[in-house]
Amino acid sequence: MKNVVVFGGAHIDRRGRIASTTTLGASNPGRWFEEAGGGGFNAARGMARLGLSVSMVAPRGGDAEGETVARAAEAAGVIDRAFTFLDRRTPSYTAILEADGNLVVALADMDLYTMFSPRRLRQRALRDLVDEAHLVLVDANLPAETLSAALRMAKEAGARTAAIAISPAKVERLRPAFPHLDLLFLNEAEAAAIGGEKSTTADGWPAILRGAGIAGGVVTRGGRAAVAFKGDAVATVRPPVIEALGDVTGAGDALAAGFLDALMRGAALGECLRAGVGAAAVTVRSPLAVADDLSPERLAQELDLVSPAEILFSQPHHRIAEKDAP
Template sequence: MTGRQVSIFGGAHIDRRARIFGTTVPGSSNPGSWFEEAGGGGFNAARNLARLGLDVRMISPRGGDAAGETVALAAIEAGVIDCPFIFLDRKTPSYTAILENDGNLVIALADMELYRLFSPRRLQQRAMREIISASNLIVTDANLPEETLAALVSRAADESKPVAAIGISPAKVGRLVKSLSGLTFLFMNEAEARALTGRDSADAVEWPALLQDVGLSGGVITRGGLPAIAFHNGKIVTVAPPQLDALSDVTGAGDSLAAGFLAAFVAGEPLDLCLRSGVAAAGITVRSPLAVSEKMSRAALDEAIRLVPPAEILS
């Protein structure tokens, strides 16, 4: 397919990350540092796609607070067309994580109740119908309620629009179960793939068949530093990420992989080149302390793709 109009429905909120300086002492005050930025799987993908030159709209609930203004400013800075549902008397959703000195998670709190107010009825509004109709690609994430995701996928099918989804977490990806047959691609890690299939694959090449068994026709499974695998229309490819000279933060890597992949997809590239583009985009992100690298651009991605090994065609 070809086309530049992408509409993204899903999470656009505040991510807060605290890192403990020394050894973690439970039940006590621990010296550390605090970092805050705009985040959300859909919003991270939206900002990356906009920086890659696509026309991107972001549709998400938001509160009438300072955090909401932070998200709005991040959209402007990235070139995203911001289309929020603003609830003036509510808080913008947030995700707060406390990390060990080595980056492992101690505990996290997800305050995402506002997303429950994004009901299927919202999609019936004229503005939403026009946005979907004008889009070449619909992207969503699993932050939204199950019934809203199903309604969005159904509306997109009525308009013959491809739909890609981001799994977000093992706990949330289940919200997409009733919509799997309507997805063109689902981006997930192995933990989310296990949650969908109820199976624990010892061999990565088994994932496409297991996911097809539950109704998914196309998807991408990321595996940390191991080769990512993509399948679509009977074709399966894997791409190994290049070795990195520096690793800053893996936050947002999966979202940027989805963006790099989809930027190639809307340009009409074959599956193997789409996956190489996604792996290259993730490589740019993990070199940055931010969830969306300020260095992401079409030129930077083209240069990064040259460092990604050729895809291995499995079928």
């Protein structure tokens, strides 16, 4: 079994969903929902549900919310490697969603993540964990210097590396780490923040992001075709039409989970992207950020609805390299 280590956010997501048409500056009827979340944690739980051995390393507070995160890790099969600050609050993300599930506004209370310094990566237990990993995934909730140190340590250990952008503001924290990064998962707003311009087509993004120093990545575009690139290979996949949208929260994290699971199983770029799009589709049909029914069998069913990848350019027999199995 392939080992994955995730360094990133594992906190509480609070989402208020407006019941009808959104009226800004006024009280809107709706419902409130709370669950464990975080970009890295969502992806970690998705990968664990798909069968990978996943360890999650994140700070949290010694409060009831921290216990909720711990229970969510156990339920998904994630190995919980958290370090707890007993006198601090667990970080939280609070979002207001429209009736159709799209985001209106969000607030991130995540000061605790600044306590995750590069010094913590020197712990023998974490060094050993990375030494045994085939893949290290980070998210941009952590400080820039910690992200760089974690990805550099992973590359030195021979692991593949990947990152989740989180937001247009936070993705800048990853810029110093680009030399150590194999794959970056981001949406169009985050891609434009890094590349300095916005592409009007899926196939325009690889050149923009390569110009910014990114070796490989995946750009999601809502209901339009997603694009993945690595080396000389570029692939696009159009997501299936989903009439009954549950909640878009966690869709990008699920795509990263599905993509990376396929990567660890030796799939080519186009099939990795199809798997990611399929996992995202399973998630947006669910009201949860990580669908309870996400599994290899459920993903296989969803892939019947996902169109074949369009390969725009690749070398013959191109595959994304991965660390050899033990």
